[in-house]
Amino acid sequence: MPLVLYRKYRPKTFSEIIGQEHVVKTLMNSIIIGKISHAYLFSGPRGSGKTTVARIFAKAVNCQNRKEGEAEPCNQCSSCQEINSGRAVDLIEIDAASHRGIDEIRELRNNTKILPVRSKYKIFIIDEAHQLTKEAANALLKTLEEPPPHVIFILATTEIQKMIPTILSRCQRFEFKRLTVKEIIKKLKMICEKEKVKIEQKALELIAIHAAGSLRDAESLLNQALNLGLEEGIIKAEKVEEILGIVDIELLTKFVDILISKDAPRAIDFINKAIQRGVDINEFTKNLINYLRGILITKIVGTLSEIENFLNIELTQEAIKKMEEQSKKITFEEIKRLLDLIVDANTKMKFSPIAQLPLELAIFEFSQKTDKM
DSSP: OOOOHHHHTOOOSGGGOOSOHHHHHHHHHHHHHTOOOSEEEEEOOTTSSHHHHHHHHHHHHHOSSOOTTOOOOOSOSHHHHHHHTTOOTTEEEEETTTSOSHHHHHHHHHHHTSOOSSSSOEEEEEETGGGSOHHHHHHHHHHHHSOOTTEEEEEEESOGGGSOHHHHTTSEEEEOOOOOHHHHHHHHHHHHHHTTOEEOHHHHHHHHHHTTTOHHHHHHHHHHHHHTOOBTTEEOHHHHHHHHTOOOHHHHHHHHHHHHHTOHHHHHHHHHHHHHTTOOHHHHHHHHHHHHHHHHHHHHHOSHHHHHHHHTTTSOHHHHHHHHHHHTTSOHHHHHHHHHHHHHHHHHHTTOSSTTHHHHHHHHHHHTOOOOO
């Protein structure tokens, strides 16, 4: 059975990591100078590379052929190969979402007392560490305070605010950021080249935007597109929209133009025709909120380069330029009021017997007044 893309193209060296240069550089320097901590905490959104970096770090510190003054694992020695194949006895990975109790942590603590079988360090990667129970977290804390010299802990979490402060204080902390559209597209292009698959640029952008900063999600979406076959030897944007339910940015820009003109009958007709064509109204509304947020930030910040810092994980360059044009046609009070109405409609849609009705009512209400700055 062929490997899924996110596993097939999972980075095996620090140099292959995309978008986390600040984390990678610090970890590599600590390996080179030999200052290895006993506990690390990797926090950040899902799919940003926390577990992948943890595995590469584990390979590097236990690599049998790593050259002096370098941090990259060789990926050739038995230690590296065992980690790559998922059969390393000295690398223990624990999913705290399903092993969150005190009994599991007690077993882990007993395991730390046993020396590594083949490596210099025994490394424990605890994923979703915030899901440990309070009792389990306190039990883990005792081990973190006085760990054996042959043990390294790497805790990974998507919700650092749920971690108890005493554990945070015992770890070296690294914050992983959500990847930008450009960074995700770069990796997807590389995968398509290696797979010898052609893909439209717009299709890449749609996948990257829909992934919301998660490279793993983007690779999974690309996998879905590949599994459903190519049209004329290429993955087309239209197919990606159809398969993944992605709302085309052009659809949003046209709709927002109508909203700005406050033409309620036309806007409601636009929505119902989109639904008839198969557009998911919930997905449409969610993307509409993101788009309107872009216009709001455009009015607040002003310049395109600064706006990209806020929105590069959600919208394309072309869409951001369109926002600048639309932001000049609507007042700050109007866009704020419109966002309030659409966000409220989005909440009500979950319980409405007619899904689009709350959105239609919001459009009608917005069209009744002309706010002034």
